Amino acid sequence: MPSFDAIIIGTGQAGSPLAGRLTEAGMKVAIIERNLFGGTCVNTGCTPTKTLVASAKTAQMARRAADYGVLLDGPVKIDMKKVKARADSVSGASRDGIGTWLDGMANCTVYRGHARFLDARRVQVGDDVLSADKIFINVGGRATLPEIPGLASVPHLTNSTILDLDVVPDHLLIIGGSYIGLEFAQIYRRFGAKVTVFETGPHLIRREDEDISRAVAEILTAEGIDIVTGAANLSVSRATNGSGSIALSHDGPNGLQAVGGSHLLVATGRRPNTDDLDAEKAGIALDAHGYIIVDDALRTNVDGIWAMGDCNGKGAFTHTAYNDFEIVAANLLDNDPRRVSDRIPVYALYIDPPLGRVGLTETEAKKTGRNIVVSTRPMARVSRAIEKGETQGFMKIVADADSGEILGAALLGTGCDEVVHSLIDVMYAKRPYEQVRRGVHIHPTVSELLPTMMAEFHPA
Numbered sequence: 001m002p003s004f005d006a007i008i009i010g011t012g013q014a015g016s017p018l019a020g021r022l023t024e025a026g027m028k029v030a031i032i033e034r035n036l037f038g039g040t041c042v043n044t045g046c047t048p049t050k051t052l053v054a055s056a057k058t059a060q061m062a063r064r065a066a067d068y069g070v071l072l073d074g075p076v077k078i079d080m081k082k083v084k085a086r087a088d089s090v091s092g093a094s095r096d097g098i099g100t101w102l103d104g105m106a107n108c109t110v111y112r113g114h115a116r117f118l119d120a121r122r123v124q125v126g127d128d129v130l131s132a133d134k135i136f137i138n139v140g141g142r143a144t145l146p147e148i149p150g151l152a153s154v155p156h157l158t159n160s161t162i163l164d165l166d167v168v169p170d171h172l173l174i175i176g177g178s179y180i181g182l183e184f185a186q187i188y189r190r191f192g193a194k195v196t197v198f199e200t201g202p203h204l205i206r207r208e209d210e211d212i213s214r215a216v217a218e219i220l221t222a223e224g225i226d227i228v229t230g231a232a233n234l235s236v237s238r239a240t241n242g243s244g245s246i247a248l249s250h251d252g253p254n255g256l257q258a259v260g261g262s263h264l265l266v267a268t269g270r271r272p273n274t275d276d277l278d279a280e281k282a283g284i285a286l287d288a289h290g291y292i293i294v295d296d297a298l299r300t301n302v303d304g305i306w307a308m309g310d311c312n313g314k315g316a317f318t319h320t321a322y323n324d325f326e327i328v329a330a331n332l333l334d335n336d337p338r339r340v341s342d343r344i345p346v347y348a349l350y351i352d353p354p355l356g357r358v359g360l361t362e363t364e365a366k367k368t369g370r371n372i373v374v375s376t377r378p379m380a381r382v383s384r385a386i387e388k389g390e391t392q393g394f395m396k397i398v399a400d401a402d403s404g405e406i407l408g409a410a411l412l413g414t415g416c417d418e419v420v421h422s423l424i425d426v427m428y429a430k431r432p433y434e435q436v437r438r439g440v441h442i443h444p445t446v447s448e449l450l451p452t453m454m455a456e457f458h459p460a
């Protein structure tokens with residue numbers, strides 16, 4: 001039985017860098033991957049989708065070229081095979097880089113196959129049984145399929161299989177109006193598809209404030225995307241006209257409604273890959289949704305076993321998975337007691353223009369009972385946005401009037417996935433907003449309006 005100092009299950013955003021740190025520290029490591037090196041982000045998540053977002057943005061700017069005095073001959077056409085090849089190539093380069101790194105890593109043995117626990121110190125992969133005193137779980141998650149009548153008998157796509165498309169759908173129906181649904185909605189609309197989004201919640205991206213959700217809906221609607229919120233009792237079937245297309249029915253404000261489409265994307269959330277890990281044989285506790293229960297340093301209830309990334313339910317982003325690696329490495333190797341609770345929630349929604357988010361929403365901030373002030377500014381009043389011809393969206397910052405602490409921000413506008421980092425850094429530095437208000441920012445940038453917004457706080 002091959003014996004190691006550490007076994008890592010999964011080569012996602014935490015597992016591979018941890019293999020690097022552990023082997024550098026002199027440990028003998030086994031890392032196990034059942035599918036593609038790099039996991040979700042590299043193969044079916046961030047990397048391919050943001051590459052598609054770039055193609056879609058290019059198409060949109062080409063359509064708007066005449067607004068900028070740039071004349072192109074004829075209508076914009078999409079070469080979907082080329083679009084796909086570009087996404088595959090960017091994704092493939094990243095995957096190959098990780099594979100080459102791991103395969104060449106001294107003191108690291110790569111096992112390809114599905115890992116299952118035999119007990120708290122032994123893991124089976126294929127015919128091999130590996131043992132170690134330390135086991136790190138980084139198994140990620142996959143798309144959930146909701147209980148929608150007819151779904152099993154109708155062809156449908158997930159965030160993974162939609163990446164295989166090398167044609168533009170005539171009409172893409174999307175179930176779920178959050179990150180995955182909205183990013184793909186705009187991508188495919190910009191490629192020329194008709195797109196309809198169905199969301200059960202009362203508004204899109206339901207974790208956000210309603211004004212942000214409304215502004216996102218306005219941006220998407222202006223591009224011709226149909227959005228149905230409050231869609232209840234969804235069911236799907238093959239259209240009866242023999243076209244091979246899909247009929248989606250739902251209860252709307254005006255009773256039962258049906259919409260026909262050529263393709264269906266299901267984007268209703270993700271679940272952890274813990275159902276086929278035999279975690280119970282090691283005594284590892286899971287919560288009711290299958291997430292591995294961990295403490296603030298990412299230790300499971302079983303001594304010597306940690307869980308990092310999407311599978312622990314503490315984050316659902318590449319940067320949170322990578323931060324999990326940093327926390328585990330810092331505690332194990334650096335005598336540095338980093339904690340998950342040190343982390344401020346940050347993320348972006350990559351529609352165009354993007355939504356950059358940090359900390360609390362306004363609604364959440366109000367619920368804390370603190371003395372809240374808020375400042376908003378439409379992008380139409382940001383010089384750089386006007387110069388770029390990209391004035392959709394608005395920025396909102398929420399702070400504590402008494403302590404001066406910045407509590408959160410939702411910046412929806414051109415470049416805002418980057419702009420939000422000015423605030424993230426100040427929040428990590430635990431400095432009051434006055435610090436930003438006094439800082440001189442570069443003109444003309446979107447960021448230069450942050451000090452102005454700080455000077456315009458008013459009670460929420």
Ligand SMILES: Cc1cc2nc3c(=O)[nH]c(=O)nc-3n(C[C@H](O)[C@H](O)[C@H](O)COP(=O)(O)OP(=O)(O)OC[C@H]3O[C@@H](n4cnc5c(N)ncnc54)[C@H](O)[C@@H]3O)c2cc1C
Nearest residue numbers: 010012013034039040041045115139140309310316317318
């Ligand atoms: C469409 C989409 C777009 C996204 N866009 C963004 C974005 O823009 N920004 C962002 O921050 N996040 C984004 N995310 C989320 C991000 O991709 C994930 O949060 C991140 O990849 C999670 O990483 P992880 O390390 O937890 O697991 P993963 O990257 O999922 O890796 C887990 C690995 O474990 C392997 N594995 C699972 N079970 C076993 C087993 N039993 N044995 C062996 N191997 C196993 C899997 O094959 C996989 O390779 C996106 C996700 C999706 C789906």
Ligand SMILES: NC(=O)c1ccc[n+]([C@@H]2O[C@H](COP(=O)([O-])OP(=O)(O)OC[C@H]3O[C@@H](n4cnc5c(N)ncnc54)[C@H](O)[C@@H]3O)[C@@H](O)[C@H]2O)c1
Nearest residue numbers: 146176177178179180199200201267268269316348349350
């Ligand atoms: N930009 C990014 O960072 C990014 C991009 C894509 C995905 N992700 C990650 O992927 C995860 C999953 O994203 P997601 O958008 O699939 O899930 P989500 O959990 O964010 O949203 C799912 C949406 O589907 C809706 N829904 C659920 N069941 C439904 C039904 N039967 N009919 C209609 N609507 C229904 C929910 O109300 C919700 O709005 C996210 O948590 C995120 O961490 C991140």
